[in-house]
Amino acid sequence: MNHAKKASEFIANENRTNWHDKSLWLVRTKRDIAVNRxxxxxxxxxxxxxxxxxxxxxxxxxxxxxxxxxxxxxxxxxxxxxxxxxxxxxxxxxxxxxxxxxxxxxxxxxxxxxxxxxxxxxxxxxxxxxxxxxxxxxxxxxxxxxxxxxxxxKKEEIGELFHEKLNTLKGNSNPDYLTAEARKHLREKFLNAxxxxxxxxxxxxxxxxxxxxxxxxxxxxxxxxxxxxxxxxxxxxxxxxxxxxxxxxxxxxxxxxxxxxxxxxxxxxxxxxxxxxxxxxxxxxxxNMLNENNSTALKCIRCGACMNTCPVYRRSGGHSYGSLIPGPIGSILAPIKNENQHADLPFACTLCGSCTNVCPVKVDLDKQLYNLRQQITQNGNAPKLMNFAMKIAGRVLSSTFLYNFSGKFARIAVKYLPRFILYSKLNIWAQKRELPKVPEYSFKEWYKKNNTHE
Amino acid sequence: MKVGLFIPCYIDQFFPQAGIAAFELLKKLGCDVDYPTAQTCCGQPMANSGNEEDAKKTYKHYVRTFRDYDYIVAPSGSCTNHVRKHYDNIAQSPDVIHVRKNTLDFPEFLIDVLKIESLDAHFPYKVGLHQSCHGHRGLKLAKSSELVGEEYSKIRTLLNMVKGVELINLDRTDECCGFGGTFSVKEPEISIKMGIDRIDDHLRNKAEVITGGDMSCLMHMQGISLRRKDKLRYMHLVEILNHT
The missing domain is CATH 3.40.50.10420 (NagB/RpiA/CoA transferase-like)
Structure with missing residues (x-):
């Protein structure tokens, strides 16, 4: 239950994240060139x-x-x-x-x-x-x-690994050299299998x-x-x-x-x-997946395109998913098999839908992830605090009065609360982002003032 | 033709200028437009967090508020997409069907319904377009980069009608900004990193203003830009289309 935690560990090394993102984006770009032919x-x-x-x-x-x-x-x-x-x-x-x-x-x-x-x-x-x-x-x-x-x-890490395990030259991380050494090592294994x-x-x-x-x-x-x-x-x-x-x-x-x-x-x-x-x-x-809800994920041919295009995966790394198959398709397969253990995965996604568009067998991944969110919440496996907040939001947003009241309250709060409270650690939004500047009036207030019906 | 204007909750509360531009633009284009003041929200925040059940009352409130309009126009691809695609778990009465079918995002309404070919607007800046995912891939406002087919873009078509706008090209034309509703606070590090990468793409390509069809994405990126003190302005698409 900790994609966010593992993701933040991976992203702490920004150079690695940038390099990981660029490497996979390059694969996505090659894919685009190939499919457009x-x-x-x-x-x-x-x-x-x-x-x-x-x-x-x-x-x-x-x-x-x-x-x-x-x-x-x-x-x-x-x-x-x-x-x-x-x-x-x-x-x-x-x-x-x-x-x-x-x-x-x-x-x-x-x-x-x-x-x-x-x-x-x-x-x-x-x-x-x-x-x-x-x-x-x-x-x-x-x-x-x-x-x-x-x-x-990175290739340097592989150079070190091969030096330790296959006795290659220390400090040599030339990909041609390492591949040739791996080939020799594997050839011996093939011949004796x-x-x-x-x-x-x-x-x-x-x-x-x-x-x-x-x-x-x-x-x-x-x-x-x-x-x-x-x-x-x-x-x-x-x-x-x-x-x-x-x-x-x-x-x-x-x-x-x-x-x-x-x-x-x-x-x-x-x-x-x-x-x-x-x-x-x-x-x-x-x-067990051969049912109306889940069978579409069985179409997957394991090409990995959904991982290469996923903006979250490219920045959080495959291990952050804590399931053998990571990325969008893994976030569907894992909770179907073990909802309790992998309930966080369908939420580790912005529902951008890029995965659905690249999938060669048209698995509607973003729809599946959306549906799994509903299922996980109904089964009581979603985080309790978020669930509680959404129940309150459901009440407020279905009532004109409560909506108008709490909107005004929020704007007054953001406007008048001192910065050290607004930007405290409890406000996750504002740790590296500013809150929007508070306007003098809501659109609704402006409209009521300026557009009394002719 | 009676047009009901739907203003998403976060625009109403925090970005009234975008709502005002939306209203004025429809007026300017000769629409019989009304803003029903009973409106609240489309219900997406709850549903995307897995609480579709808690969103149903809000869905019904939305349908009641807008059922008497021929078209419901919203300056948001995301809310529009939600009404059209996800109001499928409440009873499909004629009102619900009507409201789902006729809720349109601004680019759809201006191009597909009003069929406008020119605009009286002027905005002499280098503009970077952020293609918010739900409008882009959900409503198919443009051909997304993953698909094979003819290039088209309703938003670019509209921006090209504005005198002075110089649309810049991005390295990654339609990558997500990382907002994602509650994702932005559930996975803040990834969310912010995605936002930074998007903004840097615009800066690298010399944008002066970032625009888009969804204020939520812009709010997220603007929040990061304000903190970083980027030399960038953020404006909703309708603010540029209404700019003289």
Whole structure:
């Protein structure tokens, strides 16, 4: 319950905030350039939104169809109701093939399930192979962004981290050097891995295929080298047919980074000769969202565009949200799952609506955040003081007499109270802002004086 | 055509000059305009804070006050947007439907209803336009920077009718100022930082006056500017459109 507190900690370092804001705004700018080259961009968003809505409305059918086709391809399909079941399934697979070392390519789902600490507890070596993910894994902290997990760090901090953990030259934070060193380090991990695990961007019901989009090729590298491959996916990743895939790949990379397409779009269909391919279908609260109020948030394809455009996120940093997925979409997903713990998130927003406009699948994020505010208040999870103040405001503003009276009272108070009281610490507004200058009369008073009806 | 003028509560109490300009401008354009003095507020402060239930009485008060007018015109994109989009949780009587449909922000009323093509106004300054989010993205007063499509802007069209106005270009054309109602006191550090970043964009691009369709955003930025002693004036859009 403390986005404001964590945000104020992040923003205390103004240089970092400015740099964080500018870095993400640059990604937003690249996105704008890329989408403006697609004349039918708005139609594409609408189409994607409708495909997702349709799929979610028949999710049970499409899941069964997907399973049937994946089985036909020789894939072993597993169903996990929650994170615990998912982790147990992974553990069982690892033990059945005597694996010791696992390489992962980026998967927010396995973060959600807490897979890494679970496997480490069972003495497996789990290596995140996406460079950003590897950085935060070495720092032992959660991602601050779903596409750019280490965006909160400066290159000097990464140089120091690599010096400590990978024995790079002290004081060298040249990005080319650090990337080359990370590549050497990861290459060794790829070559020695027993099992490769990836997340999934899209799963095609018609073909039983899963599709993984990366820029570093780490999903391919892992899967091609290990005999056993595991793909963990949330059940909302389904799309009905192969022909729908192009709609989403056109939207995803442009929205996420301003690229026309990710460097690698890998289609995994069946196990390699003498190998195994597993797909784990994970619910973990998703089917509870298949209702009128919440299902639209399940359309999300995790591009991160809402974070890059969010003026609050850019200045408060991803960790201020205290939920795995930060920013506008995280402020919806987190309280739906655990309202009590994340009740502050829908209020950590000015309702500017920029997120809704950039969303490639047209999730109406600002409307959802507004609705969650109502729900949280009705459930008694909103801050008590604000609730009380709003009840009084509701009384005053529905009565002409009370409104006129308290308006006059407020103006007199602001006018005559001494500055040390008005600008005391209790007045949060005025800590770094002046109050408006008090006019001699309200508009209403002026009108009554000057416009007695002819 | 009977026009009811709605003056948002914070304009009424703290910025009467914007209300006066709004009233005079409508008169000047030949409207049969009336300001029903029973009016209070649109209810948005409660609703945006999650207390829609406590706002319903205010919604009904607004509908009662304005149901007899052909158009209800407000110098606020935010209040207008609230009436149009969020009065959906009270019974949709013919009065409610009428009031929701015909509550318009000034740029909408001047361009879409009155279809004005010129103004008798003069304002010889470099003006920076702050596009308040609810009018901008909610009422679609202009094409927002996120969307792909033809450029248009009702507010810029109006400002271009004012002789002498030199509209400056901003680095970020439509970023939020950080006011956000109770957000401004719930998250003061972020709110103020957002305000500072907006103001600095205007200063960098040599604005002398910042204008916009919502006094609430301007009040927030003006509060910061007064404290920082910025050389900037803040005026509501209607004050410039009414300036001779």
């Amino acid at each position: 697609v004349a039918e961009w708005e139609e594409l968003r609408e189409l994607a939104s409708q495909i997702k809505a349709h799929t979610l409305s028949k999710l049970d059918d499409y899941l069964l169809q997907f399973e049937k086709n994946a089985l036909k391809n020789g894939v072993q399909v597993h169903w996990a109701a929650n994170g615990k079941e998912h982790n147990q399934i992974v553990l069982d697979i690892l033990e059945s093939v005597n694996a010791k070392k696992i390489v992962k390519s980026k998967s927010m789902l396995t973060e959600e399930c807490g897979l890494n600490p679970f496997l480490e507890k069972h003495n497996f070596e789990v290596i995140d192979t996406d460079l950003g993910e590897r950085i935060i894994q070495l720092r032992n902290e959660p991602p601050s962004h779903i596409v750019l997990p280490a965006i909160h760090l 027993d099992v490769a695990l990836t997340g999934v961007n899209f799963a095609v019901a018609e073909t039983g295929q899963v599709v993984v989009c990366t820029n570093e090729g780490n999903a391919d590298m892992g899967v091609h080298l290990a005999d056993v491959q595991i793909h963990s996916m949330g059940i909302e990743k389904l799309i009905p047919q192969q022909k729908h895939l192009g709609v989403f790949t056109r939207l995803l990379a442009r929205s996420a980074t301003g690229q026309e397409i990710t460097t690698y779009t890998s289609h995994f269909t069946s196990p390699k000769k003498d190998g195994q391919m597993h797909i784990i279908l994970v619910d973990n609260g998703r089917s």
